Amino acid sequence: MDARRRDVLKTGGGATLLAALTAVGWLKPGEALAQAPAWNKAAFEAKTIDEALKALGSAGPAQSKDIAFVSTPDIAENGAVVPVGVSSSMPKVESIAILIEKNPSPLTAVFAIPAGTEPTVTTRVKMGQSSNVYALVRSDGKVFVASKEIKVTLGGCGG
Amino acid sequence: MADPMKIRANAVGDATEVKVLMNHEMETGQRKDAQGKTVPAWFIQNVTAAWNGKTVLSAQWGPAISKNPFLSFKFKGGAKGDKVQVTWVDNKGETRTDEATIA
Numbered sequence: 001m002d003a004r005r006r007d008v009l010k011t012g013g014g015a016t017l018l019a020a021l022t023a024v025g026w027l028k029p030g031e032a033l034a035q036a037p038a039w040n041k042a043a044f045e046a047k048t049i050d051e052a053l054k055a056l057g058s059a060g061p062a063q064s065k066d067i068a069f070v071s072t073p074d075i076a077e078n079g080a081v082v083p084v085g086v087s088s089s090m091p092k093v094e095s096i097a098i099l100i101e102k103n104p105s106p107l108t109a110v111f112a113i114p115a116g117t118e119p120t121v122t123t124r125v126k127m128g129q130s131s132n133v134y135a136l137v138r139s140d141g142k143v144f145v146a147s148k149e150i151k152v153t154l155g156g157c158g159g
Numbered sequence: 160m161a162d163p164m165k166i167r168a169n170a171v172g173d174a175t176e177v178k179v180l181m182n183h184e185m186e187t188g189q190r191k192d193a194q195g196k197t198v199p200a201w202f203i204q205n206v207t208a209a210w211n212g213k214t215v216l217s218a219q220w221g222p223a224i225s226k227n228p229f230l231s232f233k234f235k236g237g238a239k240g241d242k243v244q245v246t247w248v249d250n251k252g253e254t255r256t257d258e259a260t261i262a
Contacts, residue, residue, distance in 0.1 A: 117234040124225040
């Protein structure tokens with residue numbers, strides 16, 4: 001009898017919790033999905049830098065000195081966690097993308113920068129091996145790029 | 160449901176600096192398990208940050224972002240006490256939203 005009571009408590013408790021969560025608004029299925037911009041599948045699955053650039057509509061970027069890597073190491077000991085920060089002094093930056101040349105899919109991240117947000121983002125990436133890392137900045141309709149070589153002493157893709 | 164994010168938002172002059180630490184496996188789809196089977200990809204695809212209902216950053220990510228992703232950025236405006244909301248959506252359709260108060 002005791003065992004059955006436990007079961008009732010468990011199922012009852014679970015259902016109430018779920019209902020309560022929905023009521024408070026913690027669980028809003030669909031809402032967040034609707035807000036987020038579409039994910040550029042072709043660009044993220046591209047196998048080379050050129051393909052990824054084409055899929056992003058950013059082919060033939062110009063080299064620029066106005067893009068800087070901040071808090072990015074020259075040598076990363078652990079390829080699974082490589083800090084990469086990109087900062088640009090250009091005006092009207094619309095987006096920043098990070099590409100890693102020798103990863104299976106070079107395109108790592110694309111950040112859309114709305115007006116009022118500073119063109120500086122920092123994140124951490126995985127690198128399979130030592131490679132050039134490209135920072136792509138779209139500013140006022142034009143595309144600029146800067147690169148930096150990061151040496152990896154331990155691969156980050158389970159190798 | 161996924162574990163909560165750690166979000167810190169600090170007012171620096173007339174700007175707000177936001178730092179987010181998310182809890183996510185970020186499987187690349189390249190790794191193999193002990194049986195030699197490929198572990199399916201599972202990673203965050205979209206991240207949006209909003210302040211006062213206005214989007215201050217949106218990002219698309221690939222699987223090459225590190226496990227338990229870190230993200231920091233800065234936007235103009237934001238007063239102490241305002242709320243900053245960060246939402247992510249992964250490739251399985253799972254999503255999580257967390258909120259922090261600007262300090």
